[in-house]
Amino acid sequence: MSATIKNYNDVLDMLDDLLREPKEFWENFYENRDKDIPFFKVKGPDENLVEFFDILNAPKKVLEIGCGPGRNAIYMSKKGCNIDALDISENAIEWAKDRAEVEKVKINFHCKSLFDFSYEPNSYDFIYDCGMLHHLAPHRRLTYLEIVKNALKPNGHFGLVCFNTNGALDTTDWEVYKSGSLKRGIGYSEERLKDIFKDDFNFINFREMKKIEQPSDVFGEDFLWVSLLQLK
Numbered sequence: 001m002s003a004t005i006k007n008y009n010d011v012l013d014m015l016d017d018l019l020r021e022p023k024e025f026w027e028n029f030y031e032n033r034d035k036d037i038p039f040f041k042v043k044g045p046d047e048n049l050v051e052f053f054d055i056l057n058a059p060k061k062v063l064e065i066g067c068g069p070g071r072n073a074i075y076m077s078k079k080g081c082n083i084d085a086l087d088i089s090e091n092a093i094e095w096a097k098d099r100a101e102v103e104k105v106k107i108n109f110h111c112k113s114l115f116d117f118s119y120e121p122n123s124y125d126f127i128y129d130c131g132m133l134h135h136l137a138p139h140r141r142l143t144y145l146e147i148v149k150n151a152l153k154p155n156g157h158f159g160l161v162c163f164n165t166n167g168a169l170d171t172t173d174w175e176v177y178k179s180g181s182l183k184r185g186i187g188y189s190e191e192r193l194k195d196i197f198k199d200d201f202n203f204i205n206f207r208e209m210k211k212i213e214q215p216s217d218v219f220g221e222d223f224l225w226v227s228l229l230q231l232k
């Protein structure tokens with residue numbers, strides 16, 4: 001890191017340095033596949049993703065950001081999508097590749113941070129994020145939003161699953177930097193989450209995820225918001 005802040009990227013790098021290093025954090029998180037984490041045990045897609053695919057007109061080109069062990073990417077691939085699935089963690093991508101092989105589906109996996117990902121602008125019909133946004137540092141949310149907007153086709157759709165205030169504390173952006181910690185993620189109120197997206201997107205739906213008792217073909221926990229949005 002340079003001694004002088006010379007541009008906006010230097011500010012982002014400086015703020016990154018105040019918080020945990022995401023790649024190391026996520027590699028450790030996925031080291032043991034038998035951990036007692038709700039989405040580790042379920043192979044099926046999010047219950048809301050199945051609903052989104054009933055509403056959407058068969059999206060062809062799809063990007064999943066923070067795909068983890070690949071539950072949702074595998075579902076979308078089986079639905080006929082040409083899918084780029086991206087995750088910062090090699091352990092997660094290895095796990096997702098193992099599952100894709102068992103399920104005999106072809107997915108373009110990318111082990112990359114979203115912020116280093118090269119994509120063709122305005123090329124995706126649908127972008128999906130289950131569980132990544134609430135783990136991002138507040139200053140990276142701005143870049144996240146720019147990438148999602150630039151990568152989508154005009155009027156493209158965006159699907160989001162994100163902690164509500166039962167999923168994690170409603171920590172303000174200021175508190176994150178003052179305490180130097182993202183803790184276990186940011187829990188968003190409905191108002192706060194809508195405020196982030198409302199200038200650029202129309203909300204097709206916004207609701208709490210349904211809690212699904214396991215074993216089931218789908219995943220659902222009620223400490224999450226789910227939303228389908230369309231680029232304005």
Ligand SMILES: C[S@@+](CC[C@H](N)C(=O)[O-])C[C@H]1O[C@@H](n2cnc3c(N)ncnc32)[C@H](O)[C@@H]1O
Binds near residue numbers: 067087089112115
């Ligand atoms: C809570 S997990 C959700 C995994 C998966 N979507 C699922 O629901 O099964 C969040 C994921 O985001 C990934 N992630 C976090 N920051 C990232 C970044 N900057 N770029 C790409 N992936 C990231 C993590 O590695 C992790 O797999």
